[in-house]
Amino acid sequence: xxxxIKWIITGIISLNIIAIIASFFMGRSMNDVSFFFQERQAITxxxxxxLAIAAVISIIVYSMKRIFSExxxxxxxxISIWFIGFFVLAFAVADEYFMIHEGIDGDIMTxxxxxxxxxxxxxxxxxxxxxxxxxxxxxxKFEILKYKKAIGFFVLCGIFFLTSITLDLKNVxxxxxxxxxxxxLIAVSCLLSGFVCLVNDVMHELAE
Numbered sequence: 001x002x003x004x005i006k007w008i009i010t011g012i013i014s015l016n017i018i019a020i021i022a023s024f025f026m027g028r029s030m031n032d033v034s035f036f037f038q039e040r041q042a043i044t045x046x047x048x049x050x051l052a053i054a055a056v057i058s059i060i061v062y063s064m065k066r067i068f069s070e071x072x073x074x075x076x077x078x079i080s081i082w083f084i085g086f087f088v089l090a091f092a093v094a095d096e097y098f099m100i101h102e103g104i105d106g107d108i109m110t111x112x113x114x115x116x117x118x119x120x121x122x123x124x125x126x127x128x129x130x131x132x133x134x135x136x137x138x139x140x141k142f143e144i145l146k147y148k149k150a151i152g153f154f155v156l157c158g159i160f161f162l163t164s165i166t167l168d169l170k171n172v173x174x175x176x177x178x179x180x181x182x183x184x185l186i187a188v189s190c191l192l193s194g195f196v197c198l199v200n201d202v203m204h205e206l207a208e
Contacts, residue, residue: 005200009153009193012050016189019046020182027178034174037181040097047185048096050192055089057195058082061202068206081140088133126165130158147201153194160187 023036023043036042062082069079137144145151160183167180 002200005196008196012189012193012196016046016050016185019043020185024178027174032174034177034181037178043181043185044096047188048093050188051089051093051096054188054192054195055086055093057199058085058089061195061199062086064202064206078140078143081136081143084136088136092129126161126168130161130165133158147198149197149201150194153190153197157187157190157194160184160190163187 019042024033027033027035027037038044059082062079062085065079065082144154164180164184164187167176167183
């Protein structure tokens, strides 16, 4: 099983790297390296698909632990992070494909700063998402930290997500869009890899 998990994770990471490289060169042949990295193009679809898979795994993990574990209620309160995670990731899928945070960014700038023209600061709402995710981690850290292999991938996800936010704060050219979306896609692939490790470890945990 461990070997299978390694192959699955290797496949996930490889698929995303190949998609990034192929999309870059196809876009370059069209004189726009960012073309396939723009909203509702191939990279966005790939990202949304992986987030959807992670959401399904999250609710599966919650259901497995809720049904098959005989631990007390305090334990079940802790595992609710995977139930919450399903809805968070489901929202992330909608956000990725329907450009929700881009509209919110503009509303924030208009409401607080009176700026009506697009300030090109699409990373503001993503940064708030990151803060929310960190707060959830603090609340449910005793449950999350039990899964060391998954945590490694979640940390990598956070690093690449932070990189994408930084690059997204002031999009100025096609190459920067390519870098930002590539970092975000790698973050998503790390997130999915973490959930693959998680469901594998939970299966072993419940089997003991």
